[in-house]
Amino acid sequence: MITSYKEIYDSVSGHEPVRLAVVNPQRKYILQALELAEAKNWIKPLLFKNDNVDKALHDSIAAIQNGDADLLMKGNIDTATLLKAIMNKQNGLRSNKFLSHVAVLESPNYKRLILTTDGGVNTTLSETLLDSIIENALQVTHTLKNTQPNIAMLALIENVSENLPETVLAYNTAEQYKNDSRFTIEGPIALDVALSVIAAEAKRIDSKIAGKTDIFIGPNITATNFISKMLLSIGESKGGGVIIGAKIPIILLSRSDTMETKLNSIALGLSIYHNQFKMR
Numbered sequence: 001m002i003t004s005y006k007e008i009y010d011s012v013s014g015h016e017p018v019r020l021a022v023v024n025p026q027r028k029y030i031l032q033a034l035e036l037a038e039a040k041n042w043i044k045p046l047l048f049k050n051d052n053v054d055k056a057l058h059d060s061i062a063a064i065q066n067g068d069a070d071l072l073m074k075g076n077i078d079t080a081t082l083l084k085a086i087m088n089k090q091n092g093l094r095s096n097k098f099l100s101h102v103a104v105l106e107s108p109n110y111k112r113l114i115l116t117t118d119g120g121v122n123t124t125l126s127e128t129l130l131d132s133i134i135e136n137a138l139q140v141t142h143t144l145k146n147t148q149p150n151i152a153m154l155a156l157i158e159n160v161s162e163n164l165p166e167t168v169l170a171y172n173t174a175e176q177y178k179n180d181s182r183f184t185i186e187g188p189i190a191l192d193v194a195l196s197v198i199a200a201e202a203k204r205i206d207s208k209i210a211g212k213t214d215i216f217i218g219p220n221i222t223a224t225n226f227i228s229k230m231l232l233s234i235g236e237s238k239g240g241g242v243i244i245g246a247k248i249p250i251i252l253l254s255r256s257d258t259m260e261t262k263l264n265s266i267a268l269g270l271s272i273y274h275n276q277f278k279m280r
Contacts, residue, residue: 002144002145003113005240012274013040013042017041018070019046019070020043020266021063022045022046023060023073024050024077025047027255029259033259042266042270043270046068053081057077057081058085060072061086064093070273071270071273072248072251083121083243086246093248094246095246097132097136098122098132098133099121099136099244100136100244100245101119102116103115103240104241105231105239107237109236110195112213113146117136117224119221123220125166127169127173132245133217134215136244138215139272141215143271147182149184150183150209150212151213152186152215153174153188154217154218155188158188166188166219170187170189173187185209189209194207194209194216197211238260240263240264249269249273249276251268251269253266
């Protein structure tokens with residue numbers, strides 16, 4: 001099981017460079033990240049620049065369709081615009097799943113990689129959406145050589161309460177998948193219990209995943225996003241993230257990311273591509 005970004009980097013090195021289509025990379029921080037990734041022989045960047053952003057988006061997607069590019073990365077374009085184009089059936093990138101963002105975080109205080117989802121795409125959750133969110137996260141854990149991940153459906157408390165709708169949704173999802181042999185899932189479960197056996201024992205909660213959780217599914221986009229940013233900002237964690245659910249992973253970089261985080265996101269997207277998509 002992969003437990004660090006160093007191992008993710010190692011998994012990317014040694015492959016032929018991936019032809020990476022970048023939509024409108026007109027920001028210095030994007031170009032710098034691409035230069036570093038190219039220097040590592042990870043990628044061959046294909047830059048689709050145009051004052052007409054729609055044309056840059058159209059041309060980059062056409063490059064994927066035509067087999068001239070392998071992978072897609074967001075540049076200076078609104079995320080919603082990019083995702084709308086990906087979900088357009090005519091563009092050929094849509095799968096039978098919904099899109100979701102998966103952040104992968106390496107904490108010095110936790111022995112496993114922490115996957116948080118969905119902190120970047122879906123503003124509200126439903127049982128149908130959660131089906132895709134779980135499947136997308138599993139795609140990432142399989143890339144990380146974790147074939148039996150533990151999943152926490154996070155909520156404020158472990159009891160089901162009508163006053164906290166996320167507890168109902170967490171319970172229903174955990175019940176739906178409780179016999180799935182691919183993973184172990186529990187919910188509703190509070191974050192402290194998901195992270196710590198000591199917390200579970202103190203609260204007298206019988207948990208099979210406490211202290212061994214791999215996938216943390218937040219109760220909403222805001223809470224999930226906050227968890228990732230807190231770990232990156234003051235939690236001394238390393239991180240990166242991708243959007244999963246299309247026929248290829250989508251790499252996104254943020255202006256506020258450190259250069260290490262930008263490279264981590266590129267490496268993560270490439271690792272998923274090599275492991276899950278290259279042979280299709």
